[in-house]
Amino acid sequence: MRPALILALGLAGLAPAAGAERPDETALRYYATQRQPERVAAEAGRLTRRFPGWTPPADLWTAEPGAEDEEGFWDLLNAGRLDVLHKALAERAGAEPGWKPSGALAGALARRRLRDEVRAIAKAGRWADLATLADRRRPEIEAGEPEVAWTVAEALARADRAPEAIALFGRALASPRAGADARRAGLLRALALLPMAEIDRLAAGIPADDLAPIRIDLIRARLAAVLRDEAGQAVGPDDLAAFQAYAEPAPDPDQAALVAWYALKRSDLPEALAWFKRAIARGGDAMVAHGLAHTLLRLGLHREAEDVAYAWREPLVNNTLLFIDILERDLTRATPPAIEPERLRRYAEVTAATASGEGAQALAWYATNTCQFDAALAWFRRAVAWFPKEATVYGYALALQRAGQQRAFVEVVNRYDGLFPRVIGLLFDPRPDRPSPCDAATQRPPETAARGTYLDLAPRPEPRGRVPNPEALAAPAAPLVRRSDFPLAVAMENDLRAAPAGSPVPAVTLPTTRPAGRVPTTARRVPGVGPMPYERFGFSLLPAWTGEAGPSVPSAAERPAPLGSLWSAMQAVPAEPPARPDIATTGAIASVNRKAQP
Template sequence: MLSKLTFPLVAATALFVLNPSLLPESLRQDSTLRAEDMTSPGLGELLDGPAKSSGRTSSVNAALAPPTAPAQTDGAPALPAAAVKQNVRPGENPFLSPGKDLTAAASAARAPASVQAMIVPAAPQMPAAPDTAATPVAVNPFDTDKSQDGARAALPIALTSDVDVTALRYYATSKDLKRLGAEMRRLKELYPDWQPPKDLFAPVVSIDEQPLWELYAKGDYAGIRAEIARIQSANPKWQPSEDLTQKLQAGETRSLINSAYKRGRWAEVLSTAQAAPQIMVCQEMQVQWNVAESFARLKNYAEAFDVYHYILTSCDDPAMRLSTVQKAGLLLPPAGTASLIALGRTMPDGSSEFDDISFDGLRREIGSFIQKGDFASMPNEQELSRFVEFIQQTNSGKDATLIGWYFYSQKDWASANGWFIQAAKYQRDPKSIEGVILTLRNMDRPGEALQMARRYMTASPEIAKQYIEIISASITDDKSKLKLEKGDTETFEKVVAEQKSPLGGQALGWKYLADGDKAAASDWFNKSVSWEPTEGGVIGLAVLAARAKNYATLTALKSKYGSEFEGLKDFRVYKVKPYRAASAKPVKLKKKPEEKRGLFWFMNTNG
C-alpha cells in the first residue's frame, strides 16, 4: 500500500500515465525508435507522438551519492559543525565565521591558526592604463573585510628589495616615459621608502625565451628556473618577461596546491594559496575549487562559501558556474547551497540557471529511498510535487526515469510504466526502455515486453539481458503462453553467444535435450558452464552424463561442483563389477570308451 506522501505524486503522475491498454497498439505503430536511433534526442513516437522540446538540457547532475572524499593527512584538527545565521537573505553567507566571536556558539568553533593565517587581502595588481596613479586592490575572496580600503590598510609593508620593478624596466627599455612616470608614482604611493634602481636605463641583453616557453608547455617549472639561473649567470642584468614570470609563478603555485589537495593536506592548500593570492582568478577555476573544498574539509564553511560566492559573482563561464554550485552542494550544509543557488542568473525563458541543481538533494533522497526501500524516509510531499512540475517544464528524461524507478521500488507497476514511457519520449535513453520492459513483465504482459526487447535489444546490454530472460522463461516453461516468431530461436542463439549469457545457454541446452538433440544440448550446456557455472548448466551436463552412463564425467562433476549445487546429490554413480579372466589351471577330461580301447581296437575294427 502506498504511503500518504505518495498520493500527490500519483495525482501528478496521472498527467503522464496513459491507458495501459493502448500500449500494444501504439507499440505496433511505433516504427521510429530503433536501436540505431538511440543517440538522437527524444524517443520519437513511442506511443502517441513526439514529445515537445523546451530547448533546455536534461539534468546535469544525476549522481545519487556524493563521492568519497580523500582522507585528511596533515593533522589539522576538525572543527565543530557549522553554526548557521538566522534570517539570512538569499545569496548571503549563512555561516558564522569560526574565526570571529559573533556568537557564543561561534566562539567555540575557532579555526586553527593555519587557517586563520589565510585570511589576508591579495597583493596589488598592475595598472590598466599608463596614466593611472594608483590601482584598486583585488580583494581575496576569502577575506572577511571586502572593502578595498580595508584591504589596502592590511597590506604588509614590503622591503625595498621586494618591490617588483619588472614593469618599470620594461617601460624604461621601450622609452615609454609617460608610463614609466605613472609606474614610479604608483610604486612610491605603495612603498614611500622605495627608490628607483640606478641602472634603470642600462642596456638590456636580448634573450630568446622560446626554449623557456617550450619547457612551460611541458609543465617543467623546475627546468625553467634552472635555465633562467643559467642565463642570468652569463647576463646578470637580464630578467625574463613579465608574462613568463607571472605564468611561471602561477604554474608553480597551481602545482603545489594540486599536490597538497591530492594528499588531503587541506591546511597546506590554504597556506600555499595565501602566499600567491593573485592565482585566485576565474582562469584558475580548479585552484579556487580546491581552496574552497579545503576550507569545507576543515569545516570552515563561512570561508568556503565566500570562495564559491566570489566565483558566482565574478566568473561568467556557464559550465564553470554550474560545476561550482554542484561541488558546493556536496561539501556545504544545505543552507549554504540554497544561498548560492539564489545567485543564479535569469535565463531567457525566465527560469534560473540553477533551477536544475536545486533538486539535487531531492534526487539523492529518492535514490536512497529506491535503494533502501525505507518508507519512513520517503521524500517530502511538497518537494516531490515541485519536482514533478520541474520535470513537466523541462522535459527532463533522466528525472522522469528516476520517478519511474521511485514507483517501481514500491511495486506500483502501472505508474512506473507510465513514467518510463514519458521519460523515453523526453529523451532516448535505454534505461527508460529497460524500465518499460520490466514493468510490462511485472504486469504479466510478456508478449509486449518481448516486442519491446526484440526491437531495442542492441541499444544496451541491459535490454539484451531482458530479451534473453523473456525467451529463456518461454522455452523452458511448458505452460508458457508466449508465442515465439519464426526465426526467434536463431536470433536468440546469436544474442546468447554475443552476450555470453549462462542463463540463455542453459535454456537452449534444456530445449535441445527435450527435442532429443543430445549433441546440441551438450554444446550449449558446456558453453553455459564455461561462461559461468550455474546449477542449471551443471545439472544439464549431469543429466546427459547419467543418461549416457558416462559415470567418469558424472563423478568429475560431483567432485567439482557437489559442494556448490545441491541438485548433484540426486545423481548416483554405479560401479560395474570387474571382469574375471578364465583360470589357467589345466582341466582333466574323461576319456570316451572308444578312446580307452586305443588304436589297436580301431585298426581291428576297420581292418
Template sequence: MRALFLATLLLGSSALSSMALAADAKAGPDAVELAALYYYAGQKQQDRLEAETNRLRLKYPDFVVPADVYSPAARQVDESALWALYDKNDFTGIEAEIGRRRSENPEWTPSADFSGKLARRKQRVEMMAATARKDWMGVIEAGKAVDPARETEVDLVWMLLDAYAQTGAKDALSGAYRGLLFRQGDKRLPEEQILTTLQKSTRDFPAGDVREAMRLLATSPLLQAGLQPVELDLTRKDVADFNADATRQAPIAEGEVGTLRVAAERGERLEDLSLLGWYDLKLKAPENAERWFKAALAKRRDAENAKGLYLSLAAQNKQDEAYAVAEDYIDDLSADPEFLMNALSLRFSKPDQPDADVRTVTAYSNAILATSNADHAEILAWYAYNSRQYEAAKAWFEKSLDWESAPVRVKGLALSLLRLGARKDYAALEAEYCAIYPEIWAEIKVATPPRGRRSVAVEMPVASATSGGTGYLAHFKAKRFSACIKDISALEARGAISADAMLIKGWCHLELNRLAEARYAFETALGNSRTQAEAAYGAALTLLRGRLTDDAEAMIGLYPLTEKRDREVRAEIYWQRARSAFDHKQYQRVLDALNARASLVAEPADLSQLRGWAYYHLGNRGQAQAVFARLNMHLYDPAAARGLAVSTAPIR
C-alpha cells in the first residue's frame, strides 16, 4: 500500500480490526484519526503519541488505546521505493535501501510478499545471466531450488535442461524431463509447453525414446496434430545420425525420409537441403545429392554444402564442374586445407589440364604447407619443374623429401639441380642416395629438359630459402635466433629478400622480445598473399605482447586467421581487457570481457577468481559466492578460499 499522507500510511491487520470496531461503536475515532496514532507510535514520537491519545479521550470519553499500537506489525513502512528498485532488477540498490531502513528501525523487515518475490527474481536473473554466458554450472547452482515437477515458470526448467545437457548430467536431465512431461491432473503442463519440451528432448534422447513419450502424452487430437513438427525433428535427427555414422549403410525407411523431402521442397529450412544432400550422397545417388546441394548453395554460400556439391559432381565424373566449384569456393574451403588440396590437385597432376591461375597456385601451396603432405608437395614440384621453374621445383622436391622419402622425389630433386647447373649439390645428393635408390641415376643422366608449357609462377615454400643444414632457417630451427637474424640481415643488405625470410625474421625478433623489430618484419611479410596469414598471426601476438590490445584486434579484423588461431588471439585480447578493466575498477566491463572469452575457450581458475571478485565488487555477493564455491569444490586455493570467506561474510 502506498503512502499519500498521514491518513494513508500502511496499517497492520490488527490495526484495521481496531478501526472497524471503533466505527461500529459509532462512539470512537475513525480510521483517519487512528492512523495518526499508529503513525506516531511507529515513529517513536512519544510526546505526540500522548498528545494524540489525550485529544482522542477528550473527544471520545470511552476511548481505549488499542493494545497493538506498539506491535511491529502495526508499524509497516511504505515499500514503494523497494518495488521500484525490484522492477529494475537493482539488487544492490535493494540491499542498500533495506540496510538504511534497518539502521533507522532495527526491528523492521520487508514484507513476506516482497521478500519472497525478491528471492524469486534474483534466482531468475542469475539463471538467465548464467545461461547467456554459457556458464552451465552457474545455471545449475542458481536453479538448485527449482522443482521440475512443480515449477510453474517452466522456462526456468528449460534453462536447467540446457545446463544438464551441456554438462552431461544425464540422470538430472532425465529427471527434469519426467518432472515436466508427466505431471498429473491440474499440475499437467499446457499443451504448448508440452510441445516445446518434447522438441527440446529431440536434442537429448534417442528418437525411439522421444516417440514413446509422444505416444503416452498425445491424449488429445489437438496435441497429436501439434506433434507433427516434433516428428519431423526426429526424422531430421535420424537422417543426421545416419549421415554421421560410417558403419550404418542400410537406408532409413523411405516413408519417414519422404516427409523430410516434402519439407525440403517447400524450402522451410536450409538445413533440410543439406541433410538430404549428404544422405543421398552416402546412398550413392549423387544426381539427387547434386540437386539438394545446388538448392542449398542458391540460398546461402556455405563451405560444407560446397564440399557436398564437389563430391556429388566428382562421383558423376564431372571433373571440370567439380573443379569449378572448388575454385569458386577457394576462400571458403581454405579452413579445410586437406579437402581443398585434393580438390585443386587436378590442375597440377595432369599435363592435359588447363593451366592454373595465380590464386589457385597460392591456395594449393598454402594447403600443402598446412597439411605437410609429401605427395602433393611432389605434384607441385613436378608442376614447377615441367614449367622450367627449377628453383621452385628444387624447393618443393626438398620439402617433399623432408616429409617422406621416395625415389621419384630424389629423381625430381636431382633433375632440378642439373637444370640449375648445381653440380656440387647434385654430386652430394647422388652420393647420399646412390645405394638407397640405385635404379634412378642412369635415367636421370639421359633425361631431356621439359618444354615448359605452363607459365604461372610457383611460389617457394617457407623452408626453401636455405639448403642443407646451413643458413638462417637452420639457425631458426635450432633456436639460434640472433644468428638467424644476422644471416637474414646479410641477405637484406645484398638486395630484396623474400617474404618468407621476413616472416622468419619476425619470429626470431619476437622470441628475443624485440617487439618493434618483430612488428616491422611481420607487417612487411603481410604484403605477400602466401605469407599473409602467418604474418598477421605473428603481428597480432607481437601487439598483444606489447599490450596493444586494440591494435591486435584491428589486425585480425583486417587479416582473418584460421579458426584455431583466431580463437587463441581473441581469448588473449579479452583477457587483457578484463585485467585492464579490473585495474580501473570497471567491474561490469570485466564480466563482459570474461563472458566473451568464455564463449571461445574454457575459463581457467585464475580468471574465474577474477570473475568472482568482479561480482563481489558489483554487490552480487550470491554470484560471487557461487563462483568461489565452485573453485573450492575442484581444487583448494588460498585465494579462492579467501574470496569464498569474504563473499559469505555477513554485511555490516
C-alpha cells in the first residue's frame, strides 16, 4: 500500500493487522482498464487461489484510472472520518506530484460535504438559508443523495415555495437512483408538508407494491386531510376499516382519537363516543377530552359534558371555555331550572379565576331571575368590567335601576349612547324586554262562591274579552325623559375593573374626575349598530367615522355568520339535539353498542 495511505489508515484505526498480506490488484485493474476480460479472469483466479476468501472489487470495471488503491480512502469516507481523509489525501498528493483522487471518490466526497452542510442548516431550523442554498447548488442537490433532496424540498415548502418543493419531490422520487425504501421515505417526508392531493400525484408514479408498507400512514394522512376540510378528499370504507383495525389494539391514544374525530366530523356520534372513550382510557390528552365533551354535548348529555370539561379545564383553555358555555345555556333562561349549589359554586370559582365575562353575566342573570338581586348586581359589575357587551350592560343597568342607584344608572345609559340601543331604550321605554319572575307576585284566584257539601264538577265558563273600538285607541304617548337624565356629558371609558380571583395584581381603580374641556352630549354613529330608540322622535346622531349618516340595517349582530367561518359551522349544529334511545340521559356515561369493527 502507499505509505501515506497506510499512515492515514493507522491514524483512523483501520490499518491492516501486522503480518497480514494484502492482495495486489494492480494487474487486475490494469487488465480491466484495457478491456481484456480473459486476462482479468486469469488474474482473478490466481488471486483467489493465493488468497482464499478474496473477491474481485465491485468497481473493477467502472473505476476510473488512478482509483486502483483507493479502498482505504473509501473506508475512511464510509466511517465518516472526513478530517483524517482530507489529511491522507493531502499527504498522498504531496508524496506523489500530479496525483489526484479519482472522479468517483471526489464526487462522493463532495456529496458527503453537501449532505453534512444541509443537515447542519436543517437542524438549526434555518429553512430560508437552506432554500437559498438550493438556488445556488440545484444541480448538485438533484444529483446527490435522496436524503439531501428530501431535506431541501422541506425547506422550500417551509419557505412558502410549494411548487418548487413539489417539483423537487417529484424528480427525486422518479430518479433511477432511488430504491423502494428511499421512495417510501421521501413520500413520508412529504406527507407533513404538502396537501393530500399533491401526495396522491406523487404516489401515482410509485408501484402499489412499494406503497403497501406505508398504507396505514397514507390513510392516516387522508383522515387528517378530511378533518382539515381539504377539497376532494374522502376515506373509502376499506381504508377506514383497515385503519380502525390498526387503531383498535394500538397503545397510542392518538390513533383512536383520530378515528373518533373523523366519526364526529361525520356526525356518527355513538361511534365517536366509543372511540373517544377508548382514547381517554389509553392516556389521551386534554384535546381528546375536548372532543369527548363535544360528543356528549351533541348527544344531549349536558351534565356529563359539563363534568368532562370541568375535569380537564386546567390543561387546555378550550375545555374551560366549553365548561363556561355549557352551563351558561341554563343559567340565562328566563325561567331557569334548579341548579345544585355545588355546581353553581364551582362555576362561580372558574368564572372568577378566569375573569370570564360570559360566565359572570350568566351568573348575574341567574341571580336576577331567582330574586338574588345583591349577587346579581355584583356579578353584573364584574361582567361589564371583563366583557361589556350589550346584553351584559343592559342587565347591569337594570340591576342598578332596581337597586335605586339612579345616578349610576343614567351614567351607564349615557356612556353607551350610540352603541347599545337596548340600553338607551331603558330611558325611552322603561319596561324591560321580558318580565322578571320576581316582579309578578303569584296570587291565588279568589273563590267565587262558597263550596257546598258536594263537589262542583261543572266546567267553568271561559271569560270573553270585549273588542275595543278603533276610534277609542289613542296613539302611544311620547316617553317623558328628564333633561337631567339624558343626554349627559359622562366619561366615555368603562370605569369598571375587576381582577381574577387569586390574582396577585390588584384591580386598577380609575380616577373619577371629569375630563377637561367640553364633552359632547351627542353620540357618534357606530358602523354595524342599528337605530337608537330616540331616532323615531326626530333626533339624530353625528355621522360615523366612515361617513355613514344612517343606522345599519340589519345590524352586525343580526347578520348571518359568513359561510365557511367557525361561527357559521357552530350555528349549523342544533343546540338541543334529540335524545337518542341508545344513550343514557342521566348519571354516568353509559356504554354504547358501537358498530362491529371489521
